[in-house]
Amino acid sequence: MTVANTTAAAQDAASNTSDALEAQTRAFFTDAVWWFQTHWLQILIAAAIAAGIFFALHGLRRWGMKLCDRSVGPAGWGTIIGRAVSRTGNFFIIMTSAKLVSGYAMPPEMLAKTIDFLFTVAAVFQAAIWAREVILGAIERKTAAENYHGEALLSALGLIRLLVTVALFAIALVVVLDNLGVNVTGLVAGLGVGGIAIGLAAQGIFADLFAALAIIFDKPFRRGDKVTYDQTVGVVEEIGLKSTRVRSFDGEVRIIANKQLLDKEIQNISNRDHIRIKLPVGVAYETPPEQLEALPEILTGIVEEAGGTVARASFEGLGASSVDFFLWFDIPGDDWPTAHKVRDKVIIGILRRFAAEGISIPYPTQTTYTADPSGKLIMPYPDVQPVRRVDKEDGER
Known part of the structure; x- marks a missing residue:
């Protein structure tokens, strides 16, 4: 008995739904016929205006296509906008034309609501398409203008295109469902949880991907x-x-x-107007003070003769085995092979000038003093006789 009652109730509900739909359809066609009979002049004028709007929007789309075809080299913002305009769909053009003239034609309420809904759907998804083209065009413009290439980066752009498309159309779908009166809170929460799960699963890939985007844009x-x-x-x-x-x-x-x-x-270190070379120079402690005072000027002359510009040539300090000077000089341009050649000329020039001036560059040395328990300095080997020099021609002397 319970099953039979349930079946009967279901049949009654289906019958009522069918009857209601049939009644709405009959009312819609009745209103439409009445509308055509009483507003035929407004309908003709609105249709003519809608046709004009339709062809105007088609012309705008063709202009966008021509703008894309004329572009040479990296795409500019004009080309990007033209590409977005060229992606305008026929459905959006038709619904825009109908929406703009619907107020003048005064259609029945049900037809007006249908036009409003279809226009909302077309506008939301068309906006998603435009936004996708602008975002992707901006990224491609950066990659082309800043000389970023390679198969891996093309793969990155493909992944970016997919992510942008999915995100924008998901937002568009949520907006459309919200206009239909659907409670989208649960859907948005589900999308958020799914996004978090995907992000955690591929956080390494996304971290490097966003780092690549940071390199491109920053x-x-x-x-x-x-x-x-x-x-x-x-x-x-x-x-x-x-x-x-x-x-x-x-x-x-x-x-x-x-x-x-x-x-x-x-x-x-690219695009520099000069390369700075740092060169420490040490001379022996036996060098006279007069020569030490003249050493910065000597170093400056050597650098200028080699084609460089001295930034600093001055006394640095007293080292363990030498009096230390520091030489900083700049070489025009940013070509390291050229800079190394100039540096080599400077080093050879320093060696030649020091040899001519009698300035010696000391080896690292260490002097050891030996003392007896009382602290008196003593010779470590008192029985060793000095080595005598023997000349081959004169014999021993």
């Missing part, structure tokens, strides 16, 4: 720049999805994760 360095970090000095060869490759000056390729690289102190 521009601490670019491909081809000379950088130094820790004990590595080299040229950036490739900035990828997860790592950056740096070829050191000794020929090795160092691969370091993007996140770890940004956590370090990086010195970008």
